[in-house]
Amino acid sequence: MKWKPDSSFDTHVLAAGNIAAMAAAETTSSKTAALLQDLLRFDTTNPPGRTIEQAEYLKRIFDAAGIPNEIVRTPDEGRAHFIARLKGDGSKRPVLMAGHSDVVPAERYMWTVDPFGGVIKDGFIMGRGAMDFKGGQAVFARAMLMLAESKIPLARDVIFLAEADEEAGEYGTGWLAKNHWDKIDAEFALNEGGWIFRDKAGVTRQVNITTRDKIYAGLKLQVLGRPTHSSRPMPDSAIGRLTLALAKISVWDTDPTLTPQTRAYFEALSKTTEGPLAADLATLGKSEDPTALREAGKRVSEQGDYPLLWHALMRNTVATTAVKAGVKENVIPATAEAYINIRLVPGSVPWDVLKQVEAAIGDPSINVSLATTMSEAEDREYYDKATNAAASSTETDLYKALAESSKKVWPEAQVVSALFEAGTDALAWRQRGVPVYGIYPYPLDNDTLERMHGNDERISIKSLDEGTEMIFDTLSKVAGNNQLT
Known part of the structure; x- marks a missing residue:
């Protein structure tokens, strides 16, 4: 049976009874998956691209972890960026992880679940943005929180950015770079982009790290x-x-x-x-x-x-x-x-x-x-x-750390530098000479890939946890005082 929208449903109220009933069907002990469930329950469809409530939620999470953070408001009061910065000793320039909070519209009558309910179904988190790119946000945020919990000495700041207006609008990373470059300047950056492919037997065979967009x-x-x-x-x-x-x-x-x-x-x-x-x-x-x-x-x-x-x-x-x-x-x-x-x-x-x-x-x-x-x-x-414009170099510490950590988590995978078939908001950094590397930080199959911007968008809990492990290991290598060998 298809999920049918209720005319009284308020997408900003998380405690709606029908959402709670569906979400209760399956639960998870995964902290990354639980975070993603919460993020999906904010309707950040663009247009109108309202991200302020999600930014305020992230602020509470990072405040509780003791990580300095701020909300950067745009001229449109509903569209806001969130930035958290885990401080290092400053001996190296920062590394930045960026992921967008806004999502494309969902045709609700075509979905089998509420696209803004954060529902778990058959081991997958379902919802608009589960894969593109709130899943990536959840992975990046959890990896940064784990880095703070680990107390690993850091040589560089680690910046987490949850962006507005990537899918549409004038207040995205271009606006942010023009008006607040000092808050997002970094030696290199991680963004959405390359795919991690899992075969029909469940083995991760390839990790694509994109260094350029179409x-x-x-x-x-x-x-x-x-x-x-x-x-x-x-x-x-x-x-x-x-x-x-x-x-x-x-x-x-x-x-x-x-x-x-x-x-x-x-x-x-x-x-x-x-x-x-x-x-x-x-x-x-x-x-x-x-x-x-x-x-x-x-x-x-x-x-x-x-x-x-x-x-x-x-x-x-x-x-x-x-x-x-x-x-x-x-x-x-x-x-x-x-x-x-x-x-x-x-x-x-x-x-x-x-x-x-x-x-x-x-x-x-x-x-x-x-x-x-x-x-x-x-x-x-x-x-x-x-x-x-030149592709980002594969000789930087960030690319090397991504490749090394990917092989650690998925030893049978081949790591490949790739072109991204779509576009991202990485231009704000690339225009300023900052290398950007793209990755959707979770293994997936073709069925999951083709749901992107489509109906019943999803990502598996297993993939979220593996991706979190890989990104945490990458950050430990590239930001920690222990150098890559």
Whole structure:
């Protein structure tokens, strides 16, 4: 049975009877899971992106642990950042862990549980943000609390940041860096990003640490037609032509666009895979033949263990995400529009993809333009800077500690530097020369991965505990007085 929203349900009241009843079905002794349950019970859906109550809750947690902290309020009183700082002796610059508090909307009628109930089901914590990224927040926060409890002497400050406005809005880390850089300045930072993959047998086989993100862009398709009464339909209406164009895009794909980083990633994958899939992954890692890359890429995208992820990593992706048309049910409208979201492989620019989309549509009456509020010169400068930005070094103490601690917790896993197929708010640090490393700090399978931003989002309690152990060990290595060998 699907969970049905109650019109009287207040998402800011944690003691609602239906939530308590569902949450009581399964319990846990895991402190990280219990913390995540509490975080999920704050509805921080963005928009409106209200995070102040969650920030106040975190403040109580860190106050009780004796860790200095503060809430940084934005011009929007409901949107707030939380920062805690565990002090070291200052002989080294700080390490920062950042994770966002806001979440995307949930279609409640499609969920089997209350998305803001913090429900445990079959060993998983369920809820909007369980994986992206309140689960990561819970892991980072618990690891920092454990570090304080351990009394390990620290050579550097450890900063924990719970951010607002990562999913949408103007008061995210860019605003924070512009107005309060001294509070988040660090030698290097940890953020969301790379995936930790667990196979069907339950063995963690790969840890991806992302050192670079794909680049976000968008296209707008606009069709002009002739408005008239709906009783006299026209064969070339604006909606009809847009529908045909979107149908063509839905069955079209860009060719593989591989960089040295993504080639190395697929080559590393090929060494932990068997059979025809291993051969196709090796082709993506080494081949320069466009036809061979296209064919191997198609098979990997259809038959791989993580087909949607691997498909996205090897090419510039194109996805229709919004359609707008119509003013009344009995009026054939004069215009129809669609928004196409693009994620660019570094080295690509949106104008190249724009031309490819125009060719795929093959209809000059459809205007395809860059969806932007900036001038063309500003756009060119932005994308030139984004595509030329260097990946974070794999030679820093933080990357080495992440790799070493991952192998300690998951000895059968291969640690790989990777490109993140989506985007993060790490740009605020990268623009200032601070290396940022991305990781979703818990092993997961493809089913869990594909629930991200979808229905019944979840993360397993076992994965949360293993991730907490890994991050605690990483912090002990990178911030403690004992140096890496």
